[in-house]
Amino acid sequence: MTERSELEQALARVLGPSGPELSCDECFAKLDRYVELEVAGADADAAVPGFRAHLEGCPACREEHESLLELVRGEPS
Amino acid sequence: MGASKSSGGTAVAASTLDPESQRWLRELRSGGETQTAAVASLHALLLRAARFEVARRRATLPHLRGGDFDDIALEAADDALVSVLARLDDFRGASRFTTWVYKFAILEAAVKLRRRAWQGREIPLEPETWSLFATEGATPGEEVERTELLAAVQDGIATALTPHQRRVLVALAVNGVPIDVLADRLGKNRGALYKTLHDARRKLRGHLAASGLTLTVEEGR
Numbered sequence: 001m002t003e004r005s006e007l008e009q010a011l012a013r014v015l016g017p018s019g020p021e022l023s024c025d026e027c028f029a030k031l032d033r034y035v036e037l038e039v040a041g042a043d044a045d046a047a048v049p050g051f052r053a054h055l056e057g058c059p060a061c062r063e064e065h066e067s068l069l070e071l072v073r074g075e076p077s
Numbered sequence: 078m079g080a081s082k083s084s085g086g087t088a089v090a091a092s093t094l095d096p097e098s099q100r101w102l103r104e105l106r107s108g109g110e111t112q113t114a115a116v117a118s119l120h121a122l123l124l125r126a127a128r129f130e131v132a133r134r135r136a137t138l139p140h141l142r143g144g145d146f147d148d149i150a151l152e153a154a155d156d157a158l159v160s161v162l163a164r165l166d167d168f169r170g171a172s173r174f175t176t177w178v179y180k181f182a183i184l185e186a187a188v189k190l191r192r193r194a195w196q197g198r199e200i201p202l203e204p205e206t207w208s209l210f211a212t213e214g215a216t217p218g219e220e221v222e223r224t225e226l227l228a229a230v231q232d233g234i235a236t237a238l239t240p241h242q243r244r245v246l247v248a249l250a251v252n253g254v255p256i257d258v259l260a261d262r263l264g265k266n267r268g269a270l271y272k273t274l275h276d277a278r279r280k281l282r283g284h285l286a287a288s289g290l291t292l293t294v295e296e297g298r
Contacts, residue, residue: 016250
């Protein structure tokens with residue numbers, strides 16, 4: 001991941017993702033599937049279009065995704 | 078918002094689920110002692126996930142005591158249990174049942190923790206922090222570019238957005254107010270607020286494009 005300047009980070013927060021993105025409700029509905037695909041090493045972004053873009057634009061959903069990913073990664077498979 | 082989130086979809090045939098997920102659903106719907114035991118196991122699972130979330134965020138809430146965190150985790154597990162039991166028919170088997178239920182506990186705990194972090198704090202609705210990152214560390218050429226871009230962004234915020242869009246964008250994207258906290262204060266739900274933010278961002282991008290500015294913000298991961 002490229003280190004962003006402070007300005008770029010601020011602009012990214014204000015302008016949000018440029019491409020199509022899911023809503024918060026859609027993101028929550030697909031969160032468990034997306035995380036399991038990630039843990040399995042599958043192409044989660046191809047399987048769930050718009051999910052990653054929403055995480056870029058929504059800090060709350062991003063935090064919840066990070067938490068679930070960390071929790072599931074620590075689980076026995 | 079929390080428990081108001083929909084998991085979407087309709088019930089799926091049990092045969093499409095993995096055996097462990099089938100067992101959870103069967104026992105949670107069975108009635109009697111089996112169901113009671115399954116609900117207790119589910120609550121324990123949710124409490125574990127809620128405690129996990131609380132532990133991750135503990136450092137961001139230095140004013141809370143250990144007992145406060147325990148209470149938040151328990152409340153989150155209780156609320157998540159209600160959500161999960163009300164949505165069993167929504168489970169589509171797209172993941173393991175345990176992964177599906179964890180997300181409810183994490184959501185409930187995360188929302189409660191954000192609310193506690195902002196309890197009693199004023200919500201800034203004006204773009205007071207722009208000056209913090211306007212020109213710091215820039216070369217003279219970059220500084221001109223940044224000044225122009227920031228001026229266009231500020232102009233777009235001031236002129237292209239509705240008052241509601243402006244309030245929401247400034248609070249969420251400029252001043253870092255958590256979306257659940259702002260939703261509570263404005264009497265909205267998270268989904269509606271994000272839609273407002275999304276529309277405001279689209280207008281702002283359109284305003285910048287109309288001003289002839291090229292956006293070079295790199296999409297991160």
